[in-house]
Amino acid sequence: MALMQRRLIRAEADFGLTSKLWRVNWLFVLLLCALAGVGYVALYTAAGGSPEPFATKHILRFGFGLVIMLTIALIDIRLIARLSWLVYGGGVALLVLVLRMGHVGKGAQRWIDLGGTLWQPSELMKIGLVLALAHWFHKASWERVGNPLFLVVPIVSALVPVVLILKEPNLGTAVICAVISGVVFLGAGVRWWKVALVVAAIAIAAPIAYDHLHDYQRARITTFLHPESDPLGAGYNIIQSRIALGSGGLWGKGFLQGTQGHLNFLPEKQTDFIFTMLSEEFGFAGGISLLGLLAVITMGGMMIGLRCRHQYGRLVAIGISTNFFMYVFVNIAMVTGSIPVGGVPLPLVSHGGSAMIMVMIGMGLLMSVHVHRDVEFGNEGEDQ
């Protein structure tokens, strides 16, 4: 196999800062810059044709995020692996903290005030969960993963954050967490029938869980099914978003010419509904191009996983990429009225500082996997 013919990096001396920088996937970085550039344009138009108050901040934040990303990219993946459970523990601790004393917004406790900005610990939790699961499966052979007892710890590790996030309550993020965990399990070699069993169990439990949902979450689901039933409340967003998208047509109304957005008919246009804003002005042509860019970035992340030579890196890459994918999917599905409104931003495009930093930290981890794809790190897959 071509992958195996690459030289395994065994000695630290081989692997200085320069060679690491050389190994950074600069094309991928360029794609991220392009995405942030789209964000700049979108926020410029969201502010009615002005870099203030969103666009300038956005690009400054992205610059800061880029530095963080590259810094993490240079950190040895083996060191990151050692810290996996620490990050996971920190995420759980913050989630517990937020449940006890978090800032309540929109009927849920999910924010933590950190130096004036509100952070959602669930974002950190998703990264911690990916790292922890990757660490657990890193040294596990195919046979060992087949042992049901071996799966007890990772299943509990996935359930704890999911349940805590559900209690906030934040149904959307909990579902995303569960999906990411599922993908990591799959990548680690958990047998198909076990995964199928869990999916079936969830399908059966969903109607029961619906009874225990918060009123506002149920309202979202019913509003999604019949947006006209609540045109002033949650349905308003969906209706307005579809009007804006529809009025954009194939080629759009042109830069700064989007009327629905500019007349404030479109809610939260600089955050959750930024995609609508763009697609109104640049039409289906613009929307599908942005979707294409997002797809390329997602696939790039999966690619990094495929090229990595150690299980830890592979699992981290697939988990982080899936996280990015879920952001994209939930956001665009939401604005096109394909799934219930979820309050998920479009990564690197939507306004919002803490979310962007967390996305860039994830990208940094992805890049570290890429930089350290050939390091010697349990590559033989032996059980300890």
Add this chain to the structure above:
Amino acid sequence: MKRENKRSGVFTRRALLVAGGQLAALGFLGARLYQVQVEEGARYSTLAEANRISSRLVAPPRGRLLDRFGVVVAGNRQNWRALLIAEQTTDVPATIEAFSRYIPLAESERARIERDLRRHRRFIPIVLREFLSWEDMARIEVNAPELPGVLVDVGTTREYTFGPHLAHVAGYVAPPNDADVAQDTMLALPGMRVGRAGLERTHDATLRGRAGAVQLEVNAVGRVIRELDRQEGTPGRDVTLTIDAALQEQVLGRLGEESASAVVMDARNGEVLAMATNPSFDPSLFNSGVSQAQWVEWTSNRRAPLINKAASGLYAPGSTYKMVVALAGLEAKAITMNDKVSCPGYLDYGDRRYHCWSKGGHGMMDLRGALKNSCDVFFYEVARRTGIDKIAAMSNRFGLGVKLGIDLPGTRQGFVPTRAWRAGQGKLWNIGDTIVCGIGQGYLQLSPLALATMTARLATGRAVEPHLTRAIAGAAVPGGKPEDWPSLGLPERMLSAVREGMWSVINEQGGTATIAKLEIPGVQFAGKTGSVQVRNVTREQREKGYKSENLPWELRPHALFVGFAPYDAPRYAVALVVEHGNAGSAAAAPIARDIMADVLQRDPARRTEPPRVAVRS
């Protein structure tokens, strides 16, 4: 290395599968985007470039409250108002400033407008001013170019035809608070009101209806070009009450200036025909917020106009309770219908002497005579023999001291003591307490509504529950037929013995309320008086501390009367309390007689249309 190959091979296959799934999902989104933007987009592409689509909600009219004959008790009146849609003006403060040049706004109005602007999303119209005159409207329309985002429309305001006369029954509406809006976003629309008291509150969901929505094409300054789509809302449904509004006014007229309350019920099905409380208040004052001064006036008035005395005022029932004591004694076989008790004017029990109201005593008394003369000693003895728990159980069967099925919020259930209750306080029950309960004193606390229910059940032998709702949107609610209510399960001979005693109170020489005899030929009234000394009854007294040398009005006993008619075919039950009216026979009985005469003359329970009689206002 072999193991690693196996593992990485699995990973590669699965990662490719996941990636393929992700691509498929994103492809689905692309297709969806095509559908929304290009296929459905054609619907919007015909619109002129400069125009845009705005969706607005249409508030449903609130359902009306009607009396049993369809007379409007609470309706809607047209209300021209000036609204501001914040998203249609570039400078909200400047627009408000310009508006106030034509229609001056008070400081408090500005504060309200600013609060509304903060509370609601920018596309929701905010009320600038309600109840515009034609002049005001002309001034706004003429200066429209200076007032972007300001529009004049017609809404509704709640109007109570009978004002204070039905305030406690109909209740009132008030502007919604944040919690209401969070529950039902429609309430954010201008002019929406929430039922806060009375039947307005009970039936709020029914009366409210659901909002409709219109999609409008608007031009660059927000002017409506045409309507694109309309979803009709559901208007609130009308609720028909059991009340006869004209009778209610007559009853209030009979109460005159007294601080009093009366309940008239259809004894056969529990429909409340009149529930009058004096004094009352103007319910429309709540519609746009009650002033501090008004509030102070209401709450400091010792006659408590905001309290519905008929359903929430609690009084010791006094002698009106004696029928229940008698039935408890009969059922427990503590007495028979012919047992006689000697009344020397007092009963000695333990080291206490319990007095009869007649100092000289009544001599030998049987049940009928004891009711007729309201002999206290007889009922002291019956209560002593029967025991408090059996009396309480019988009371509960008559709707006393239990939660009634009435559909009126804020109704108090009153109180009938038991041994268990006393034990719960860590104290032993005294036989002396049972004895005073025999004449409706002691711990007993009951509302006029409960007493009316008791009387209706005595009259018909059925466990009717009082209720105020007759129909919703024209469809009768259950409970309108006598068969809807179960029998009390008491032998008819016991009930008729008690009814006969009540008949003799009014219709036999020497009865305590012969004054209440009806002047209608062939129709007889049966009833019972009651007078109760005031002890810890009014709120006023509780606050000041009870001192017998205080204001004379406060000291006078309450006067009570309960009764039903016609005696031979009971149809109507009435209960009346005149606060500090002195003796029941002197103060309450004549009023009760007049009320019953009015009721029988109108005979609302048997009619489907109101009688054509001039109503005294």
